[in-house]
Amino acid sequence: MAAELVEAKNMVMSFRVSDLQMLLGFVGRSKSGLKHELVTRALQLVQFDCSPEVFKKIKELYETRYAKKSSEAAQPQQHRSPEALSIHSAYERGSSVARTSISTPNIDYPALYGKYLNGLGRLPPKVVKPEVRLVKLPFYTTLDELLKPTELVPQNNEKLQESPCIFALTPRQVELIRNSRELQPGVKSVQVVLRICYTDTSAPQEDQYPPNIAVKVNHSYCSVPGYYPSNKPGVEPKRPCRPINLTHLMYLSAATNRITVTWGNYGKSYSVGLYLVRQMTSAELLQRLKTIGIKHPELCKALVKEKLRLDPDSEIATTGVRVSLICPLVKMRLSVPCRAETCAHLQCFDAVFYLQMNEKKPTWMCPVCDKPAPYDQLIIDGLLSKILTECEDADEIEYLVDGSWCPIRAEKERSCSPQCPILVLGSSDVNGLLPTPNGNGENGKATADVVDLTLDSSSSEEEEEEDEEEDDDDDGPQPKRRCSYEKGLVSAC
Numbered sequence: 001m002a003a004e005l006v007e008a009k010n011m012v013m014s015f016r017v018s019d020l021q022m023l024l025g026f027v028g029r030s031k032s033g034l035k036h037e038l039v040t041r042a043l044q045l046v047q048f049d050c051s052p053e054v055f056k057k058i059k060e061l062y063e064t065r066y067a068k069k070s071s072e073a074a075q076p077q078q079h080r081s082p083e084a085l086s087i088h089s090a091y092e093r094g095s096s097v098a099r100t101s102i103s104t105p106n107i108d109y110p111a112l113y114g115k116y117l118n119g120l121g122r123l124p125p126k127v128v129k130p131e132v133r134l135v136k137l138p139f140y141t142t143l144d145e146l147l148k149p150t151e152l153v154p155q156n157n158e159k160l161q162e163s164p165c166i167f168a169l170t171p172r173q174v175e176l177i178r179n180s181r182e183l184q185p186g187v188k189s190v191q192v193v194l195r196i197c198y199t200d201t202s203a204p205q206e207d208q209y210p211p212n213i214a215v216k217v218n219h220s221y222c223s224v225p226g227y228y229p230s231n232k233p234g235v236e237p238k239r240p241c242r243p244i245n246l247t248h249l250m251y252l253s254a255a256t257n258r259i260t261v262t263w264g265n266y267g268k269s270y271s272v273g274l275y276l277v278r279q280m281t282s283a284e285l286l287q288r289l290k291t292i293g294i295k296h297p298e299l300c301k302a303l304v305k306e307k308l309r310l311d312p313d314s315e316i317a318t319t320g321v322r323v324s325l326i327c328p329l330v331k332m333r334l335s336v337p338c339r340a341e342t343c344a345h346l347q348c349f350d351a352v353f354y355l356q357m358n359e360k361k362p363t364w365m366c367p368v369c370d371k372p373a374p375y376d377q378l379i380i381d382g383l384l385s386k387i388l389t390e391c392e393d394a395d396e397i398e399y400l401v402d403g404s405w406c407p408i409r410a411e412k413e414r415s416c417s418p419q420c421p422i423l424v425l426g427s428s429d430v431n432g433l434l435p436t437p438n439g440n441g442e443n444g445k446a447t448a449d450v451v452d453l454t455l456d457s458s459s460s461e462e463e464e465e466e467d468e469e470e471d472d473d474d475d476g477p478q479p480k481r482r483c484s485y486e487k488g489l490v491s492a493c
Contacts, residue, residue, distance in 0.1 A: 008046045008055055011062040013039065019061045025168070026057050028254045030146060032167040037148075130201035132271045138285060138375035139359060140243060140277040144173060146192065147274035151199050152210070154265045160212060165259045165274070173276055174252050183279060190278050192250060193243035194259065199269035207241040211264035217249035218258055228361075240361065243277070282355040285375065286336070289351060293379050300383035301403040307346060308401045320398045321346060322408065325388060328367045329353045333395070337384040340366055340373035346399065348381050 132149035180190035197205035338351035366373040394407035
């Protein structure tokens with residue numbers, strides 16, 4: 001069996017692209033990619049899943065190829081390439097040296113294939129080319145990489161370019177998709193997604209769409225997320241760049257799927273990748289956070305002491321710090337107090353609403369300090385969770401220097417009347433005296449006498465003169481009626 005395995009690897013190493021594609025298509029694996037990727041995939045097939053049918057197919061493809069070159073066997077050996085000679089000798093004579101070198105367990109297949117690609121008689125020095133990497137998305141768990149991030153190369157000088165890609169799903173991948181649950185009608189949790197980013201190998205890249213993007217799967221166009229409307233004047237609307245779900249337009253069989261990406265060529269370089277992923281919900285992420293992300297109350301208490309520790313360089317001593325029990329996102333009482341481990345504050349926000357908001361519009365920014373708070377940096381504050389169960393009648397607490405805490409309750413408004421009476425102009429209380437409660441007003445309340453402050457004098461002589469003039473001139477306008485004061489009251493003027 002070991003000899004057959006070595007022979008199969010030797011034959012695969014001599015295959016052309018068409019032979020490799022036929023072999024991979026025979027077992028239902030992806031046929032897309034560069035030649036060295038196809039060779040690596042075929043060698044892995046031989047190493048880990050070489051059944052008698054696969055070995056028979058490899059031998060058939062090998063014999064078919066070299067049957068066409070039977071005329072070359074009669075030619076002198078100097079007209080044949082040393083690579084072909086070494087392969088034939090290894091296969092026909094079963095050279096033990098060749099078998100030993102190729103069957104090395106830690107062999108680098110792409111590097112070994114490089115000598116045939118470059119036409120060299122020896123292995124070239126291994127050159128590791130950096131690859132484009134995409135950031136991990138909390139709501140997507142990668143199951144398989146169908147196509148590594150590959151650069152979109154323009155074919156001409158036109159502004160609008162098209163880049164096709166062909167691949168096929170394996171039976172296992174098809175079963176995963178079909179047996180997955182539905183997140184909503186027509187949307188499976190296991191999906192084939194397309195991700196696009198800048199071609200930059202310096203750091204993991206976030207999803208970024210090129211201009212004029214359009215994605216066609218087989219014979220239908222796939223919907224791409226639109227732009228968020230901008231409420232600020234002069235600010236361009238932003239587009240949420242997230243993975244594009246292609247599953248509903250694909251052939252869920254061994255048939256080949258064709259994807260065409262249309263994009264605008266405006267100087268920037270982009271790369272695309274295809275992945276089989278499982279989409280998570282905010283409830284699942286919350287459950288995972290509760291399982292692995294709770295920080296012990298004693299560790300949180302030590303952090304409080306560290307924050308309130310006396311700084312010898314500071315002239316101001318901090319004796320306590322207040323923390324609100326109200327979530328800054330929804331202005332409701334916290335249920336799962338959470339914050340990022342990289343945040344410098346003790347204030348928490350509610351993990352339930354934070355995950356729900358990022359599920360709709362992923363920003364992953366802390367609502368307290370407006371700094372990045374990614375999912376893998378989130379922790380649940382065990383001390384504040386304990387405080388929330390013990391303190392139900394307060395919306396704010398204060399941490400003290402020794403790590404203890406005390407609730408801060410709002411003072412209730414006094415409902416009793418003030419001790420000092422209030423002087424109201426225009427009422428009978430013009431001398432600071434309250435009216436007696438045995439008046440003739442409604443509900444037993446004293447009736448207020450109205451004092452006209454526009455009058456200049458209150459002497460009795462003027463009152464008599466005005467009475468005489470009123471009697472003499474009945475047809476004239478009525479003068480203002482002045483109310484007499486009760487005993488013990490004086491004029492406010």
